Amino acid sequence: MSTGPVPKPIAGTSSFIDDRIGAGNFLKRNLRKIFPDHWSFLLGEIALYSFIILLLTGTFLTFWYKPGMNHVVYDGSYEPLKGILMSEAYASSLNISFDVRGGLLMRQMHHWAALLFIAGMMVHMLRVFFTGAYRKPRELNWIIGVLLLTLALAEGLTGYSLPDDLLSGAGLRITQGVAISLPLVGTYVSFFLFGGEYPGEDVMARFYSLHILLIPGILLALISAHMILMWVQKHTQMPGKGRTNKNVVGAPFYPAFMAKAGAYFLFTFAVIAGLATFAQINPIWAFGPYTPADISAGSQPDFYMGFLEGSLRIMPAWEINVLGYTLPLSVIIPALVPMGIIMTGLALYPFLEQWVTGDRREHHIADRPRNNPHRTAIGMSAITFYGVLWLLGANDELSAFFHISLYTTTWFGRIAVFLGPALAYAITYRMCLGLQRNDAAILGHGVESGVIKRLPHGEFIEVHVPPADDIAAHMRGKEAIPTIAAAPDGEGIPPKGLRGPIGRLRAKMSETYGGEKIPIEEHHEEHPAISPADDDKSLTR
């Protein structure tokens, strides 16, 4: 079957472009670029498409939003607030909701897309972490990802404040309370950010320019870099049949992957539009205008700030006064330490792992999480740490819902934040080994076929059949985690770099972290009793 000529309009345009920038060479190499397939590779795309939707809906909102903090008397369509004194920012947010057709939809879509953006980044990051897809050569892209997540939190925080309703104002107040508690520079940071005393009249305009220009600009640049690096380095693939560290197996960019990605964008778009239609979010008119004198009970931040809220809530009241200066530990520890641990830990992990395993090779085959038990356990314990803090960010709701004393939930959090991660580590590690054993058993002994067979001497056995090719190939994709050679040489001197306390620690960690915990042994001797019975080879291999 011939493909036929390229239609004239397309041929003409592409000739025009090729004559000028030589795009043909690029397209020759890239039109049929292969993209490996796995459901988990689509998680990052949720974030990417949510970002595009954020740009679209956000631009719509800027056409009406006014970042003013001067007081105006509300004169819009929403009856209950008529005649109330409020900031111009809040009034314009109400106008977008009640006086612009589709305004409420766009506002709700923007908010839902923001939640999905950050949630998408988080699950994508977890996927990359648990499959070891951050390993060489992808460390740079991993760090870009960590930066993106941090920036996205800042972007969310600034955007959350803009409607200037009572709920968002509470968030802003907490932000200011944290900023002012910073040692040495706190009051200056607060006065510079707010143009004087809190809340002042400047912060909306400042947050607005950060929210619509500076941070999204950086996000856009970093996302582009993230995409380019992914494109240049080619996507990792799951272990499987015919897949090696030297190839990519999958569908071509044009036409299949392109169409699938387009459809996926539309699905994301549709889900966000559907949520904005059927699931109300942030009904700002119900909260009223912001005043520092008021608050409503059960004030919760958006989900991505929940872990900071929780860590503030479970912190005991520690404060140090030295030489006339105050160190409000009960604020700065919960505000900076969990975030610091998580973000720094994420950024350094690829390098720490390299340091421990001594592995400097390129990796393009993703690990199955069970095949690197310590990494998976570390990840799960980080999730537990984050999750406990996050849960405790809503301890008042938990307390009300489950009828537990509020202080009991706080004490639970104080203990669980340490105990939970340790427990998660141990359980995950054991589960990984169990799953590895399971894989080894399937490869070694086959899958239970459900066929019961009676042997000539009367014994009943269940016939095991070899696993399906693709599943077996997927399981065999496992390889031992490298360790650094720590054994002392002939004269009992350990290798260079492993001497001294840090070196010994490194050797110890390498030995624990690396190696093959449950080796796959494909012994063909199925079942001792079945081997002699050669009448059923097809079932027993």
Next chain:
Amino acid sequence: MTDNTNGTEQPDERVPKRVIGTPPPGTPMLGEEESTEVLKVPGVSLQDPRTAKKGERLAALCFTVTFLAGIGFIASYVAFQVGDLDSTGVSNLALGGTLTLALLGLAVGIVVWVRMVMPKYNLVQERHAMASDEEVRSEVGETFMQGAQESGITKRPLLRRTLLLATAPLGLAPLVLLKDLGPLPETKLRHTVWDPKQHGGKELRLVVEGSGQPIRAADFNSPGGLLSVVPEGYEHDLNALSKATLILINLRPEEIKSGTNKNWTHNGIVAYSKICTHVGCPAALYEQSTHHILCPCHQSTFDATDGARVIFGPAARPLPQLPIGVDGQGYLVAKGDFPVPVGPSFWERGDAEAEVREKGGQV
């Protein structure tokens, strides 16, 4: 396009006759590979024609749904006006519903197209190590050093050092420019508008937040009562409110413990700062039976009968107490400012409570 080889013109019935100006059929458009017979490449398995036909119909149905929903969206925009809660809700439902349906139709249609019409792919592409060859690396290194030498930056220290010197202040300039973002804190955080000295000795009345009514002590006489209070004349000054807002509590005199300064109360009425000493949320919840004040943000809990000392939660200091009394007409007024800074702790604050105690005062 790039190489217009005048290949053989294949008399193929399905291909229309060649149009002048277009390449002949079968001409490779983008280099040599994959020009013809694309669909017989190994790793590309064609769909069964019946499935493909079914897929085409299904996708067409989805696209039609999108078309109709798109028209519905535009119609909804025209038909449904916004304004009150109900009409806005209807408009939101109509616009959002049609938009969702339109997007969903398009998405499902494309997926059907990919899965039922397009072939199944299992193509393989080679990877190449990311690192360049050793040769390339050393060549780049040489070129770099050659350029550096040609530029003279390595052997002319005067040039190099003055260049660094020149850029240093420029790098600082943006930071300097940010100085006018705000005034310096000075002692602003130590005073509130309650201080009579700010008003030439005039003692500000306590007024109810929201209504602005001054409070006659005799009227606020039921023990267990609670009011949120702001300074008269500053009801809408958010900067003032963020420090000066009070909770006014009526306690039985015998309930008041030593932590509370009794001289600053009036007939069992005691005023504490409403701004939480943790991160500044209004500590707005009050439990009458226990006299506990609870901040809803992070659940710091204060004992109203005992100088609002902390009994639970992350706040490290009690809510400061405001000295109150009554004016000639029996209205509650502030007799002075808070003895210590209100709200969240900050670096320069120091142990203000201890300082007050040293001077013989009570916090």
